[in-house]
Amino acid sequence: MAAAPQSKPADQSDEASGATIGTAIRNAAAAALVAFGLCFPIISYHAESNINNELILTGRWPLSFAIAAVVFLFVFFRQVSPPDYRIWFDRVGAVAAGGMGGALAESAAEGEGTAPPTKARTRFSQWFGPFALGFVILFPLIMLGLLGPNGSLKWINNYGVQILIYVMLGWGLNIVVGLAGLLDLGYVAFYAVGAYSYALLSTTLGLSFWICLPLAGLLAAMWGVILGFPVLRLRGDYLAIVTLAFGEIIRLVLINWVDFTNGYAGISSIPKVTFFGIPFNDEEDGFSAVFHLPFSPIYRTIFLFYLILALALFTNFVTMRLRRLPIGRAWEALREDEIACRSLGINTTNTKLTAFALGAMFGGFAGSFFSVRQGFVSPESFTFMESATILAIVVLGGMGSQLGVAIAAAVMIGAPELMRELDWMKRIFGEDFDPTQYRMLLFGAAMVVMMIWKPRGLVSTREPSIFLKERKSVSGDLVKEGHG
Amino acid sequence: MDNFLQQLINGVTLGSIYGLIAIGYTMVYGIIGMVNFAHGDVFMLSAFIALILFMILTQLLHVGSLPLAFVVVLIGAMALTALWNWSIERLAYRPLRGSFRLAPLISAIGMSIFLSNFVQVVQGPRNKPAPQLPNHVFKITDGSAGYSVTLSVRQILIVALTVVLLAAFWYLVKHTSLGRAQRACEQDRKMAALLGIDVDATISITFIIGAALAAVAGVMFVIYYGVVNFADGFVPGVKAFTAAVLGGIGSLPGAVLGGLLIGLIEVFWSSYFTTDYKDVAAFMILAITLIFMPSGILGRPEVEKV
Structure with missing residues (x-):
């Protein structure tokens, strides 16, 4: 395969459109079974040591059944939906897995590819840098004005x-x-x-x-x-x-x-x-x-x-x-x-x-x-x-x-810092829920998701330092990187 | 002399564990040219799975016979860890096949972070002590040096199991059609695909086998050290990778040899010098090997084609 970035995670086998309900159920059941297998026993049981330093098991079966059920429904609806909508399932799934990083990567990925960038995009990227710099320079003053010392x-x-x-x-x-x-x-x-x-x-x-x-x-x-x-x-x-x-x-x-x-x-x-x-x-x-x-x-x-x-x-x-x-x-x-x-x-x-x-x-x-x-x-x-x-x-x-x-x-x-601000989630998931402990978990998942979506990174065009006749951006795919 | 013998026994035991993990690194590198960074964390996960399976058997199902429990835990941990690694390959690495070469490495680093934090979230950050198991100890010397050189049943079990598994694995790679397919993919993936080998399936099986061997190492780790923690994947993972590089990455006997060498070096270093710098010693060996002998002890030199 050439170096073309792939846009969809896994499950390439079902790309032939029009999966019937039967195959959809079968695939979804298989995925749910795998999910259930992954949950057992690492999620299904929680081992915590007591005062005597002996491990005590507590069952958490409902959680693993819930995960399997979610996977089943997700895969089932992804399969029965028309191919045009499938990308949305992939996006939702990846955002669920990768948190905010994934969402941002996706919004940045819109309309970008190996094709040369359009004029509007070039103009956008020309102005984005100075604008961002201006914002960063004014950032402390803005925050000071808004929130006080x-x-x-x-x-x-x-x-x-x-x-x-x-x-x-x-x-x-x-x-x-x-x-x-x-x-x-x-x-x-x-x-x-x-x-x-x-x-x-x-x-x-x-x-x-x-x-x-x-x-x-x-x-x-x-x-x-x-x-x-x-x-x-x-x-x-x-x-x-x-x-x-x-x-x-x-x-x-x-x-x-x-x-x-x-x-x-x-x-x-x-x-x-x-x-x-x-x-x-x-x-x-x-x-x-x-x-x-x-x-x-x-x-x-x-x-x-x-x-x-x-x-x-x-x-x-x-x-x-x-x-x-x-x-x-x-x-x-x-x-x-x-x-x-x-x-x-x-x-x-x-x-x-x-x-x-x-x-x-x-x-x-x-x-x-x-x-x-x-x-x-x-x-x-x-x-x-x-x-x-x-x-x-x-x-x-x-x-x-x-x-x-x-x-x-x-x-x-x-994004991981913002996770600290999610105290309101305690009201949904109960007092024991601590969003900060999921920071690094989501960080790791976001790394995987962003790699799969945009292996060439958020900005996938490069400005060559030497050019013939006119300056133009080229696709990152043309550049060799990290081969040492 | 007594000390030397004792350290030799300890080193071979530790080296067996490293060797089993190293095979996972070396096979994956051989077949898709990627450093599977998450392998150390897969090993850690398997140790957790084994520990919880053992708890389920003894606490909930009241299995009295220890050998039976051991066999069930071993097979169960191998199967479940293989399922994990299969899913990881499928979700995090397969979509990146054919992408530029840093992409799978970054994905694997992300996976490694994900796995260790996943275990931390679902099982808590504290050390998990394994239940005390009876451990018969044989005395080899009479104790004239002030102490006796000992060899425990656990150590015998670990080394014996490693030898048996390696023999079985060797047979699999050398004498079955699966092993042939694997070696073919290692040499030339495109050609293998043209000749009708299902490359994706072969790579999946490579990950499955690597995970199963790592799971055996995980079970041994729990038995040997009696405690496991969510952060325990990184250092053994890097050391096993060192072992794979030392033996010559891509070479299966090299991985085992490298594992034994790293185990012995670590144990002897701790015994004769200082335990503080034992990890430094392992990393220095990695650096020195790569600088002076980049293809390792048994590896083939990499030829650059223009």
Whole structure:
């Protein structure tokens, strides 16, 4: 099969239209049986240990029967409905499985494909970027105006700052994966190096954030070169696994080297961010007093917001400029065909190393921002899950597309955060229902669903940096990515 | 010397578990060239299924005979885990066949996150202790070194079961038409399809077999460690993958050999150096193998075609 993206999940066998009621019932019954088999015994029984640490089983049969019944009805109606409507069943099913991420992916997928984009679409994508940037710049002020200093704190911090950290990490990793085509599953290692650099330098040597920030970037880039040098001749999946191993090694060293990093307990009381020397506190020389404002923690959050926004935009700016330089072109050429590059005299090792080191450097910047924001770092924050999340953001955004990565970060980080807001669901499902515990469950499902729908990511067109006669977007399918 | 012998026994037991999981990785990689990231979590799921099945048999059905319960749990866990892996392949990987090569990997990472959180949601985040089972221990030495080298029934059971299953599996791959179809798909999927092999079915069966072997490893894990947790899939999964790479990915005897080596290295490292860095040792070996010997011990070198 060619690289055409498939639009429908599974069950390709029933595509021949006009399934009769009989076959529909048979297929639905088979699907329900499978669903029931999957539920038994992992859902049908709940094992919980009692006071004596012995497991006690409690039956949950109604739940498994309900799941099987839902699957039966779903498959049955999907099969008997006319083929034109089937896509809606697939959409509903996928949204049910993938939550909001899936819904967003679907709305973005409307009318997009391998065909060249229409004029309206091109114009839309031309204006969307600046518009979104304007919105992001005004975001804290809008929230402040709408909700006041206390109400908006949560929104600016949990949504604004949190999403922007991942936008920055996504853009940093995009250099490695999207442009140079090197699959890196251990990116969080450089994030950790950056975070611990600031934490250790500021607590032991008392250096300020503005000195530590470039130092953290340099240290992370150095580690990028050290780790990258031996492994960059590996290809594709092997490179991915070695980078995963290095990511885990760095985390395990952070845990076990207690003298240096304080192990699991982490490093606390890291100096918090200051407004170029003016601390954000309620004292005489604090930010509020100096600027004659009533004291509120919101100012620090807003400052952090603009700080990470500036860092992220810096990452974007450097990436965009580098793409037009010989080195950036060499990255993309390397992604497309390594052998051709070597034949043309490009030093592949150095080219790959620069991509790796640059990506690592931005990871380091983001890391030192992370620790100045939290005031606390521990190895818990740098698990493989983080690497997977960042990679997922890059891939779902459409690798190589800066705008797509930013949208994907907003979806992947914002949607699970929004799940925390679903307290009203307790009224439907009872007090025991806790929507937050389904966050990661839906996150995983959304990753699968979005891959099946849009394997080329949310933004599936690419702007080549070199063109003949006129600038135009090409389909992402024409671009080779992540082959290492 | 006594310590060495004891660690050898422990290492072979642990290595058997890794080897069984590694086969699932190596087979899937061999046939569709994809690192099945969710395999470690399938293994964890099978351990949960086995534990609950055992509880059902002993608590609700009052089966008194332990060997009978063991056999039923083993077969039940193999069947149910196979059903899970079949469904996973069908829903998450098959629609992506023919897509670009990162797509199935991301899908598998998503599946891995989904599975571990699914188990956390339906079974709770706490450790699940397995019921205490009688475990006869044989003393091999007389205890002159201050302690006796021991070999438990569990360890014998784990190693013996692994050997039997591997023999059966070896026969399946080498001497049945199913195994032939599988090897054909591994070499050239398009050609195999042209010659009338149902490629989709063969891939499905690969996932089923991989899951069944992982389920055996899951049952052993519960018996050996006596406790299981929803997060227990990741580290054994990565180590089993390391084993598959060390042995040469795509090679079945290589997976078992790699599993034994990783098990032995881990146990000896913990015994002679420090337990803190035993996972670091396993990951370092993975990195070093890939850098200096990318095709592993028994794998064929990958030839790049222009």
